[in-house]
Amino acid sequence: MTDVVALTRGLVGLDTVGKAESEALKLLAPLLEQAGFTVMISEHEPRRGTLVAEWHTGLDVPPLCLSGHLDTVPLGSARWEHDPSGDLDGDRLYGRGASDMKGGVAAIVLAATRIAAATPTRAGLRLVLTAAEETGSLGARHVAGSLLEGPSGPLVIAEPTGNAVVHGHKGALWLEALATGVTAHGSMPSLGDNAIYKLVRAVSRFEEYRFEAGPHPIMGAPTLNVGTIQGGLNTNSVPDRAVATVDIRTITGQDHREVEASLSRAAGPDVRLRPLVDLPPVWTDPEDEWARSVREIVRQVTGRADEPRAATYFTDASVLTPALGSVPTVICGPGEADQAHVTDEWCSVTKLAESVEIFERICADWCGI
Numbered sequence: 001m002t003d004v005v006a007l008t009r010g011l012v013g014l015d016t017v018g019k020a021e022s023e024a025l026k027l028l029a030p031l032l033e034q035a036g037f038t039v040m041i042s043e044h045e046p047r048r049g050t051l052v053a054e055w056h057t058g059l060d061v062p063p064l065c066l067s068g069h070l071d072t073v074p075l076g077s078a079r080w081e082h083d084p085s086g087d088l089d090g091d092r093l094y095g096r097g098a099s100d101m102k103g104g105v106a107a108i109v110l111a112a113t114r115i116a117a118a119t120p121t122r123a124g125l126r127l128v129l130t131a132a133e134e135t136g137s138l139g140a141r142h143v144a145g146s147l148l149e150g151p152s153g154p155l156v157i158a159e160p161t162g163n164a165v166v167h168g169h170k171g172a173l174w175l176e177a178l179a180t181g182v183t184a185h186g187s188m189p190s191l192g193d194n195a196i197y198k199l200v201r202a203v204s205r206f207e208e209y210r211f212e213a214g215p216h217p218i219m220g221a222p223t224l225n226v227g228t229i230q231g232g233l234n235t236n237s238v239p240d241r242a243v244a245t246v247d248i249r250t251i252t253g254q255d256h257r258e259v260e261a262s263l264s265r266a267a268g269p270d271v272r273l274r275p276l277v278d279l280p281p282v283w284t285d286p287e288d289e290w291a292r293s294v295r296e297i298v299r300q301v302t303g304r305a306d307e308p309r310a311a312t313y314f315t316d317a318s319v320l321t322p323a324l325g326s327v328p329t330v331i332c333g334p335g336e337a338d339q340a341h342v343t344d345e346w347c348s349v350t351k352l353a354e355s356v357e358i359f360e361r362i363c364a365d366w367c368g369i
Helices: 004-012 021-035 098-115 138-144 195-207 254-266 289-302 317-323 349-367
Strands: 038-043 048-055 061-069 092-094 121-128 155-157 168-169 169-182 225-231 241-250 273-278 309-312 327-331 346-348
Touching: 004 092, 004 098, 004 241, 004 349, 021 038, 021 048, 021 098, 021 121, 021 138, 048 138, 048 169, 061 098, 061 138, 061 317, 061 349, 092 327, 092 349, 098 346, 098 349, 121 138, 121 349, 138 317, 155 317, 168 317, 169 195, 169 254, 195 225, 195 241, 195 254, 241 254, 254 273, 254 349, 289 349, 317 327
Parallel strands: 061 121, 061 155, 155 327, 168 309
Antiparallel strands: 038 048, 048 121, 092 346, 168 327, 169 241, 169 273, 225 241
């Protein structure tokens, strides 16, 4: 498992679709332990473990933190042309999680084990490999208050960016909008109180809703989408309950409680809002000294000098960055963002190899090797 392709294929071959991340940790934990890391695993529910591995964290400078998640989304109903557990075809390694983000996890683990063969003169390393990121960063939340102790240096999240440096991402505030009424026979609707009508009036106002915050120069503007709506039990009854879910993506500077309160006022008194997912935005100034050094390393390895950018998806940084002390954070990984969650998901073998070198250099620079 000293080869990034072999390790990625090993991880992709394990079914961690919303479950059993601890099986992947059985593959990764021994590699880190043999390299000299102290490894701790904590499960937020049976078989769903999050790993924290530390190496020389007691030096004068706080350790660099590298992180990725091990859960994946389902395969979907469409037929795959390639085996979702690790087909190789030219430069492409196919499989669920190849880009999002088992390739990134393999790269940071291999880079960390190679760095651990040296003696640091400045700082050590901390790896956080999480469960249940896809459903609201539950694994990261689980360890944030227990295993992430002591000061921390910057954070690298190995989510799919095509090895470009991403300086942050929007926040995710998912809300449930609930309307209640009184049931009655469908032939006598005046005797009831129709919850669907209440909900439809409320979510229709969301279509015209305008955020108070102006657009961020790189993140862009905040967004809102009504994703689902459900109500009623049968055609010939007045529905007494209707529910919609709303996906809000926020930018740095927005307070989620204020956004929720503003949306509640827009919805009106007939609807109650309740948070389902509440992950704040993450942003590191591109002029931050460490962030600039990471961009320079990526330029040296890839030959590309990309403009600063932000991701559209959220990551565990929403939980880990504040838990580690609001440390500088970048997102950089070998996967392709447009391959996340798609049929026949793939990751470039070339970029997998590039990413190991990128992470090795980032670690060596921070650790003083």
